[in-house]
Amino acid sequence: MKPALTLYLAAPRGFCAGVDRAVKIVEMSLEKWGAPVYVRHEIVHNKFVVDTLAAKGAVFVEELDECPVDRPVIFSAHGVPKTVPAEAERRNMIYVDATCPLVSKVHLEAERHAEEGLQIIMIGHRGHPEVIGTMGQLPEGEVLLIETAADVATLEVRDPDKLAWITQTTLSVDDTAEVVAALQARFPSLVGPGKDDICYATTNRQAAVKILAEKIEALLVIGAPNSSNSKRLVEVGRNAGCAVSHLVERASEIKWDALEGITRVGLTAGASAPEVLVDEVIEAFRDRYDLTVELVETAKERIEFKTPRIFRHDT
Ligand code: 0JX
Numbered sequence: 001m002k003p004a005l006t007l008y009l010a011a012p013r014g015f016c017a018g019v020d021r022a023v024k025i026v027e028m029s030l031e032k033w034g035a036p037v038y039v040r041h042e043i044v045h046n047k048f049v050v051d052t053l054a055a056k057g058a059v060f061v062e063e064l065d066e067c068p069v070d071r072p073v074i075f076s077a078h079g080v081p082k083t084v085p086a087e088a089e090r091r092n093m094i095y096v097d098a099t100c101p102l103v104s105k106v107h108l109e110a111e112r113h114a115e116e117g118l119q120i121i122m123i124g125h126r127g128h129p130e131v132i133g134t135m136g137q138l139p140e141g142e143v144l145l146i147e148t149a150a151d152v153a154t155l156e157v158r159d160p161d162k163l164a165w166i167t168q169t170t171l172s173v174d175d176t177a178e179v180v181a182a183l184q185a186r187f188p189s190l191v192g193p194g195k196d197d198i199c200y201a202t203t204n205r206q207a208a209v210k211i212l213a214e215k216i217e218a219l220l221v222i223g224a225p226n227s228s229n230s231k232r233l234v235e236v237g238r239n240a241g242c243a244v245s246h247l248v249e250r251a252s253e254i255k256w257d258a259l260e261g262i263t264r265v266g267l268t269a270g271a272s273a274p275e276v277l278v279d280e281v282i283e284a285f286r287d288r289y290d291l292t293v294e295l296v297e298t299a300k301e302r303i304e305f306k307t308p309r310i311f312r313h314d315t
């Protein structure tokens with residue numbers, strides 16, 4: 001006889017509107033131009049998504065100079081520094097920008113602040129492609145990067161009265177609030193967004209995990225080790241008291257030993273993890289347990305982004 005286990009399934013979870021659009025852009029590019037189409041950086045941080053698109057003829061590279069000039073290139077959902085489209089134009093390449101509109105919004109925000117003569121403080125994770133892309137909207141030195149509240153004390157700014165702040169879209173809502181409070185305490189005239197630049201999808205998935213955490217003994221987050229928003233979900237689970245919170249790329253990575261004796265498990269997926277991997281995990285649980293699946297829905301998401309004009313009018 002299989003042991004009983006209830007799997008509490010978070011909603012919302014998985015693909016956000018920006019990921020959905022980015023994946024569609026690669027698929028539509030393959031339809032429009034045929035294979036190969038090049039993609040600069042993983043279109044989204046998920047191996048399954050990347051492998052599926054690669055099987056259809058997408059070629060993933062890290063830099064533009066790895067692409068031939070006579071094939072289209074797509075920029076990933078995370079955004080790119082200004083130098084990237086500029087270089088594609090110089091090389092007369094066809095390019096499609098799959099940057100999420102909510103990341104582009106932060107790019108515009110940064111430019112607007114700079115036009116007003118403000119130096120920008122970005123809260124984000126050093127080395128993450130979105131951070132590189134956003135900082136790369138402005139000349140070097142115009143955007144200072146901080147990662148934690150502790151970084152605020154050592155910031156060297158041009159003029160403490162001419163500062164603005166922006167954030168990466170996939171940060172921890174709670175950690176960011178702490179960093180913002182530290183910034184505001186040191187620089188009272190600092191200007192910034194209403195709350196932060198963390199997107200609706202990141203916010204909703206973190207809020208869902210907090211509610212889920214009240215019911216569960218262990219949490220599984222489906223997502224990649226390089227996916228910022230997915231890793232944040234694991235931390236939210238841990239901070240909400242769920243000591244066994246694990247990131248898994250797919251069912252084969254589940255540490256079944258860690259679930260020994262546990263009867264209530266939460267399951268969610270990062271914004272770049274497809275639903276097929278959620279189904280795979282559910283089936284793996286069904287194989288081992290007398291399973292009950294219960295949906296815990298904390299918000300409804302209806303947001304959708306249009307694909308670029310180039311796919312709407314065949315030009
Ligand atoms: O590492 P991130 O969470 O920024 O990216 P991922 O996992 O590809 O998620 C979708 C793209 C998010 C952009 O904001």
Ligand code: SF4
Binds near residue numbers: 077
């Ligand atoms: Fe856009 Fe948010 Fe999705 Fe990133 S996580 S692609 S900012 S909707």
